Amino acid sequence: MNLVKNKRIDFYLLGVILFSAFMNLFLLNQAGTNEYYTVAVKSMMKNFHNFFYASFDPAGFITVDKPPVALWLQTLSAKLFGFHNFSVLLPEAIAAIISTVMIYQMVKHKAGKHAAFISGLTMSVTPIFVAVSRTNNVDSILILTLVIAAWAVIKAAATTKLRWLILSVAMVGLGFNVKMLEAFMILPAVYLFYWLAVKVNCKKKIIHLLTATVVLAALSLSWAVVVDSVPASKRPYIGSSQTNSVLELAFGYNGISRLMGQNGGGARPTSKMNQNNKALASLENGSNTNGFGQNRGKTSSSEGFFRGAGRQQSGGMFGTGTAGPLRLFSKELSGQASWLLPFVLLSLVAIVADWFKRRKLDEKHTFALFWLAWLAPAMAFFSVAGFFHHYYLSLMAPPIAALVGIGFSYMWQAFSDQKSAWRGYLLPIAFGVTCFFEAVILFQNNIGTLWVVLLIVAGILTSSFGFVWRMAERKVQGTIAGTSLFLIMLAPFYWTLPSTMNQTNSSIPVAGPSSTLSGMGRQQFSGSMSARKNGPSFPGGQASQQGNAKSKQSKFMGPGQPPTQSGSKRTNSQQPGAFSTYRMNRSQRGGGMDEQVNTKLLTYLRKHYNGEKYILAVERAQSAYSIMMKTNYAVMAMGGFQGNDPALSVSKLEKMVKNGEVKYFLIGSAGRSQNSSVMNWIKQHATKVPTSEWSNATSNQFGFDGQSTLYVLKK
Numbered sequence: 001m002n003l004v005k006n007k008r009i010d011f012y013l014l015g016v017i018l019f020s021a022f023m024n025l026f027l028l029n030q031a032g033t034n035e036y037y038t039v040a041v042k043s044m045m046k047n048f049h050n051f052f053y054a055s056f057d058p059a060g061f062i063t064v065d066k067p068p069v070a071l072w073l074q075t076l077s078a079k080l081f082g083f084h085n086f087s088v089l090l091p092e093a094i095a096a097i098i099s100t101v102m103i104y105q106m107v108k109h110k111a112g113k114h115a116a117f118i119s120g121l122t123m124s125v126t127p128i129f130v131a132v133s134r135t136n137n138v139d140s141i142l143i144l145t146l147v148i149a150a151w152a153v154i155k156a157a158a159t160t161k162l163r164w165l166i167l168s169v170a171m172v173g174l175g176f177n178v179k180m181l182e183a184f185m186i187l188p189a190v191y192l193f194y195w196l197a198v199k200v201n202c203k204k205k206i207i208h209l210l211t212a213t214v215v216l217a218a219l220s221l222s223w224a225v226v227v228d229s230v231p232a233s234k235r236p237y238i239g240s241s242q243t244n245s246v247l248e249l250a251f252g253y254n255g256i257s258r259l260m261g262q263n264g265g266g267a268r269p270t271s272k273m274n275q276n277n278k279a280l281a282s283l284e285n286g287s288n289t290n291g292f293g294q295n296r297g298k299t300s301s302s303e304g305f306f307r308g309a310g311r312q313q314s315g316g317m318f319g320t321g322t323a324g325p326l327r328l329f330s331k332e333l334s335g336q337a338s339w340l341l342p343f344v345l346l347s348l349v350a351i352v353a354d355w356f357k358r359r360k361l362d363e364k365h366t367f368a369l370f371w372l373a374w375l376a377p378a379m380a381f382f383s384v385a386g387f388f389h390h391y392y393l394s395l396m397a398p399p400i401a402a403l404v405g406i407g408f409s410y411m412w413q414a415f416s417d418q419k420s421a422w423r424g425y426l427l428p429i430a431f432g433v434t435c436f437f438e439a440v441i442l443f444q445n446n447i448g449t450l451w452v453v454l455l456i457v458a459g460i461l462t463s464s465f466g467f468v469w470r471m472a473e474r475k476v477q478g479t480i481a482g483t484s485l486f487l488i489m490l491a492p493f494y495w496t497l498p499s500t501m502n503q504t505n506s507s508i509p510v511a512g513p514s515s516t517l518s519g520m521g522r523q524q525f526s527g528s529m530s531a532r533k534n535g536p537s538f539p540g541g542q543a544s545q546q547g548n549a550k551s552k553q554s555k556f557m558g559p560g561q562p563p564t565q566s567g568s569k570r571t572n573s574q575q576p577g578a579f580s581t582y583r584m585n586r587s588q589r590g591g592g593m594d595e596q597v598n599t600k601l602l603t604y605l606r607k608h609y610n611g612e613k614y615i616l617a618v619e620r621a622q623s624a625y626s627i628m629m630k631t632n633y634a635v636m637a638m639g640g641f642q643g644n645d646p647a648l649s650v651s652k653l654e655k656m657v658k659n660g661e662v663k664y665f666l667i668g669s670a671g672r673s674q675n676s677s678v679m680n681w682i683k684q685h686a687t688k689v690p691t692s693e694w695s696n697a698t699s700n701q702f703g704f705d706g707q708s709t710l711y712v713l714k715k
Contacts, residue, residue, distance in 0.1 A: 012113045012116065016116075019121065023496065025093050030502055032502070033506055035625040036621060037088075039057075042083055043060075043628070044071060044072075052068065053235055053236050054072075056637060063238055065641060073091040092134070092138075093134060096140045103120060111406050114409070115409040121489060122340060122405065126397040127495040127496040130499045131504055135391075137507075146175055146185075150186065154370070170216075173218075174219065180255065240254075318508075319390075324384075327383045328382060328393075336390050339492040340400055340488070343433075350414060364406070411430060412481060432462050435462060438491040496511060497513075605664060613656075613662065614636040616635045617665045636662060664711065682711055685713060686714060
């Protein structure tokens with residue numbers, strides 16, 4: 001009782017923790033995973049060699065396309081709690097909760113509990129942040145490292161101690177070893193804030209920042225330099241690189257290629273886009289198979305149309321819209337993290353106005369400037385970048401959340417001060433404009449008209465009440481502000497809830513109500529989720545093609561439920577805006593531990609297995625998921641994730657065959673692999689296994705590769 005009386009319990013913080021925990025942990029044990037990383041975690045549990053290099057397969061042939069730090073945490077969790085979906089997903093969900101709490105504490109220290117509470121709520125209802133935090137994609141852990149870096153540099157400004165700046169850049173370096181160059185998005189904020197906020201002379205600032213830069217470079221490149229210095233024969237091939245180099249992976253595929261587009265950075269052959277287009281075209285012709293030749297039924301005409309529309313969409317190969325200054329406000333991206341950007345804009349007006357009034361830059365101003373210096377480069381990058389997934393936008397959640405809370409504190413102070421003139425009207429304007437923008441997002445994505453009308457009415461009422469009762473007593477003002485805050489949080493909460501209910505995809509998370517196909521659902525998933533289910537996929541995003549063999553062909557495409565024919569009527573539960581209770585099966589959400597295996601193929605391979613290092617060799621990683629997920633056998637992904645990595649040469653293959661390491665090869669007739677010499681060698685030195693001996697499929701199609709063929713080496 002004394003704790004309550006003395007107000008030592010921060011109930012606002014407790015509320016934020018409970019709400020964030022609900023959004024990130026509820027039904028987490030039933031969520032799916034990104035099998036690409038889940039298989040790697042299982043392989044990394046085998047031995048330290050696999051653990052250190054983040055090997056995709058237990059035999060250590062090739063790595064995944066990311067550095068290992070986040071996967072280390074997932075592996076340790078799996079070691080501690082057992083290998084299952086929940087243990088693999090837990091580190092990411094916990095990281096999201098910790099990040100939210102840290103944002104709360106930082107904002108509370110500078111702007112008070114109410115602002116901190118608003119920031120915590122904003123983090124918890126940022127749709128794409130919750131969506132990705134409930135997957136084993138590494139973004140949530142990356143965000144945690146950057147939030148800790150933010151806390152440390154703010155601590156450095158308060159104490160003028162160099163060690164806190166070193167800790168800040170060290171966390172950025174750790175983030176680099178989570179997701180490479182994306183971690184550097186915070187660096188402008190760190191350097192600018194330290195220069196403006198730390199009260200030491202310029203010479204000392206320069207020395208401190210130079211020292212920090214050296215530490216940053218050393219920690220960022222430490223793992224890459226160590227790995228690249230190990231002879232290639234002593235370690236796995238670096239997946240998704242073209243030169244077997246971590247440095248090339250960091251600055252090529254995970255660097256320049258993200259900005260210039262997948263073909264722009266030289267990390268992928270230009271022919272791959274043509275392959276992807278051919279792949280999508282084959283979908284429209286009706287093929288729909290899993291990775292081991294099990295036909296799952298025909299694709300409906302409406303689905304073919306939607307996928308075709310997705311392929312023709314310009315700007316980004318994942319349905320991320322056309323590059324330009326308004327890209328984040330387009331229907332392809334607006335529903336992910338942009339909901340409160342109008343509020344942030346008005347917050348900046350209030351902050352600048354306060355600065356003009358005071359004629360000096362105080363600690364709260366520089367604190368706000370730090371978050372703006374984080375947000376602005378991220379917004380600029382995602383506005384022009386050619387190669388990224390929707391869930392990358394989760395990186396904007398912390399700065400948006402912080403600026404919403406800080407901005408509210410400034411606008412509330414002016415709103416409640418009758419002497420503040422025009423600045424007092426910024427808060428009701430911000431509420432109204434935000435409601436109108438949220439109505440636009442829902443309208444863009446064909447959410448029910450009722451939602452749109454209600455938000456427009458809410459915008460009018462919040463602005464009107466704020467204008468009319470601005471001069472009222474404090475209690476009335478607080479009621480208006482509190483109600484308005486609830487209203488602007490309601491729409492993004494609605495958009496976030498499907499992720500909490502496991503109704504969105506776990507491999508390529510895209511936030512949004514699960515009953516929506518038209519608008520966002522169709523545009524975002526036509527090119528990505530359909531590809532996930534049926535063909536070419538991309539590292540860090542797409543899932544396997546091994547779906548639930550027992551489930552019938554679903555009409556869901558991503559988070560939506562399309563009509564079976566164009567123009568056909570929907571049931572009430574299918575109306576846009578209706579919150580569907582239909583749960584996506586694992587093949588739609590991203591799969592995981594219950595991934596189905598082609599039992600006839602596995603039975604055949606087991607029967608003829610004689611202790612080879614690899615029970616099977618396949619062209620790309622997706623085709624290896626189900627066997628390695630459900631068994632302890634190693635499958636060699638000869639071309640890495642997509643079949644494009646030159647990980648295997650003819651001489652290396654000959655040596656492996658001589659040593660009895662591999663005997664069976666599953667190859668698609670379309671020849672996705674860029675290494676034609678290896679494919680030709682296999683076809684020359686192996687014989688075809690009759691399809692009837694290893695596949696139940698009548699058409700025996702291998703995803704987008706046409707007919708699959710199982711080869712066995714000649715005796």
